[in-house]
Amino acid sequence: MLATVYSCAVVGLDGEIIQVEVDYNPNSLPAFTVVGLPDTAVQESRERVRAAIRNSGLQFPNKRYTVNLAPASLRKEGPAYDLPMAIGVLAATDQVPLPKLEGSVFVGELSLDGSVRHVSGILPIAHRAWVDGYERLFVPEEDAPQAALVPEIEIIPVHSLGHLVEHLYDLAPIPAYVRSDIDPTPPQHLDGLTDFADVKGQEHVKRALEVAAAGGHNVLMVGPPGVGKTLLARALPGILPSMTLDEALEVTRIYSVADLLPADKPLMRVRPFRAPHHTISEAGLVGGGSWPQPGEVSLAHRGILFLDELLEFGNHTLEVLRQPIEDKQVTISRARVALSFPANFMLVAAMNPCPCGYYGDPVRECTCSPAAIRRYQQRLSGPMLDRIDIHVDVPRVDYDKLTDERRGEPSATVRKRVEAARALQHERFKEEPRLQCNADMGASDIRRFCQPEPAAKQLLDTTLRKMQLSARAYHRILKLSRTIADLDGSEVIRVTHIAEAIQYRPRRILY
Numbered sequence: 052m053l054a055t056v057y058s059c060a061v062v063g064l065d066g067e068i069i070q071v072e073v074d075y076n077p078n079s080l081p082a083f084t085v086v087g088l089p090d091t092a093v094q095e096s097r098e099r100v101r102a103a104i105r106n107s108g109l110q111f112p113n114k115r116y117t118v119n120l121a122p123a124s125l126r127k128e129g130p131a132y133d134l135p136m137a138i139g140v141l142a143a144t145d146q147v148p149l150p151k152l153e154g155s156v157f158v159g160e161l162s163l164d165g166s167v168r169h170v171s172g173i174l175p176i177a178h179r180a181w182v183d184g185y186e187r188l189f190v191p192e193e194d195a196p197q198a199a200l201v202p203e204i205e206i207i208p209v210h211s212l213g214h215l216v217e218h219l220y221d222l223a224p225i226p227a228y229v230r231s232d233i234d235p236t237p238p239q240h241l242d243g244l245t246d247f248a249d250v251k252g253q254e255h256v257k258r259a260l261e262v263a264a265a266g267g268h269n270v271l272m273v274g275p276p277g278v279g280k281t282l283l284a285r286a287l288p289g290i291l292p293s294m295t296l297d298e299a300l301e302v303t304r305i306y307s308v309a310d311l312l313p314a315d316k317p318l319m320r321v322r323p324f325r326a327p328h329h330t331i332s333e334a335g336l337v338g339g340g341s342w343p344q345p346g347e348v349s350l351a352h353r354g355i356l357f358l359d360e361l362l363e364f365g366n367h368t369l370e371v372l373r374q375p376i377e378d379k380q381v382t383i384s385r386a387r388v389a390l391s392f393p394a395n396f397m398l399v400a401a402m403n404p405c406p407c408g409y410y411g412d413p414v415r416e417c418t419c420s421p422a423a424i425r426r427y428q429q430r431l432s433g434p435m436l437d438r439i440d441i442h443v444d445v446p447r448v449d450y451d452k453l454t455d456e457r458r459g460e461p462s463a464t465v466r467k468r469v470e471a472a473r474a475l476q477h478e479r480f481k482e483e484p485r486l487q488c489n490a491d492m493g494a495s496d497i498r499r500f501c502q503p504e505p506a507a508k509q510l511l512d513t514t515l516r517k518m519q520l521s522a523r524a525y526h527r528i529l530k531l532s533r534t535i536a537d538l539d540g541s542e543v544i545r546v547t548h549i550a551e552a553i554q555y556r557p558r559r560i561l562y
């Protein structure tokens with residue numbers, strides 16, 4: 052007796068339908084074989100399937116079973132095939148009605164007692180099942196809210212194998228999951244974030260971060276310990292424009308595959324903020340593993356990747372970052388597959404100016420030799436510097452300001468300005484879908500969209516000559532001045548916009 056059950060694999064960020072064929076031969080010696088490129092976790096399914104069936108009060112005749120997972124070209128991994136295999140065994144042994152499996156996809160891990168456990172990647176799975184025209188998707192109970200983000204497929208939450216069998220026989224039907232409507236307005240309060248209003252002083256740093264947020268520019272903060280660099284970086288998500296629903300779903304898909312979605316929050320509404328430690332591995336940073344998983348650069352997609360104490364990250368680690376910063380995605384090649392994950396993030400970095408941290412500090416004396424300072428600053432490679440549009444010094448705040456009780460401007464107000472500037476960019480790039488914000492512009496886009504008025508052009512040219520800036524620096528200043536003009540609500544790039552942009556140029560503090 053042969054039974055076919057449909058399931059779904061996750062390849063990169065996409066689902067792919069898998070046929071689980073179970074052949075039952077009651078006239079052969081006992082055996083349970085799984086073929087079709089299963090990994091060891093799938094091989095272990097056999098034990099769980101056997102125990103789960105028996106412990107659910109069903110029969111597992113001790114005969115021969117052959118399970119084929121098709122297409123055979125795709126490597127099957129993880130425990131999500133437990134449930135479809137068990138259903139296949141039960142259908143092949145006449146314990147569930149085969150016609151009732153038509154049009155359905157099954158995913159779920161089984162525990163030995165027959166209860167159905169959470170699996171990762173439910174969002175791409177539900178999406179694939181819907182795109183391929185399946186009517187219904189059976190998922191672990193706790194994964195139903197995430198599956199329900201795909202609006203047009205029936206979701207059946209399964210608590211245990213026994214319940215599912217009763218459902219298939221119409222003995223105790225499981226009601227389909229009832230979707231709650233997705234609130235189209237994103238949350239305005241970002242819980243647990245530092246508000247800009249609570250950061251004392253540092254007005255010019257806040258301004259630089261506002262410019263960075265408005266145009267999506269990468270930013271580096273340099274200053275002694277304890278002046279609020281980490282604090283400011285952590286406050287930054289609060290001034291970023293809220294995500295559209297499409298962006299939220301795109302980010303959620305990444306977190307679904309990485310299995311990092313909190314059970315009570317199936318949809319990521321807030322831009323991600325990732326702050327990996329400097330000891331992170333290459334695979335952890337850009338993604339990888341024998342079955343590729345998204346890394347920090349992809350988990351930061353549409354949000355912020357914060358590298359605190361930038362120079363503590365090894366040269367190799369920083370080198371590895373260049374490609375995703377440039378391409379806004381990572382491609383991971385393996386013997387059988389090349390997968391890509393999106394990685395369009397804002398890089399925010401912080402560092403001290405020298406090894407002891409106090410070079411240039413008016414209060415505490417720096418103990419580093421000039422050679423040591425030079426060596427330290429040179430660890431930041433030219434190519435890396437080139438990819439950071441905004442460099443800003445973060446000095447010590449006067450004691451008076453730190454103890455000043457008055458609050459500054461709240462994040463919500465700053466965010467309004469950032470959103471207005473983004474709206475202008477959205478309008479500007481309507482016909483250029485590859486450009487989302489000013490930071491995405493290449494040299495030819497800059498020529499097209501960033502023409503300063505004559506006096507501003509003159510200032511830029513003079514500065515260029517005086518400071519001997521490179522062509523790259525020239526483009527960077529123009530791009531930034533575009534954002535500064537956008538924040539000012541001005542289509543024309545004026546002298547003041549160029550003058551501010553020049554202040555954010557990269558500079559090594561000591562030569």
Ligand SMILES: Nc1ncnc2c1ncn2[C@@H]1O[C@H](COP(=O)(O)OP(=O)(O)O)[C@@H](O)[C@H]1O
Nearest residue numbers: 249250251252275276277278279280281282448
């Ligand atoms: N400008 C500031 N306004 C309010 N608190 C500050 C400020 N600067 C520093 N602090 C306080 O000092 C602590 C250390 O700041 P931190 O951001 O870790 O400094 P850094 O990263 O520059 O070494 C923070 O926890 C914060 O409470």
Ligand SMILES: [Mg+2]
Nearest residue numbers: 280281359401
């Ligand atoms: Mg810090």
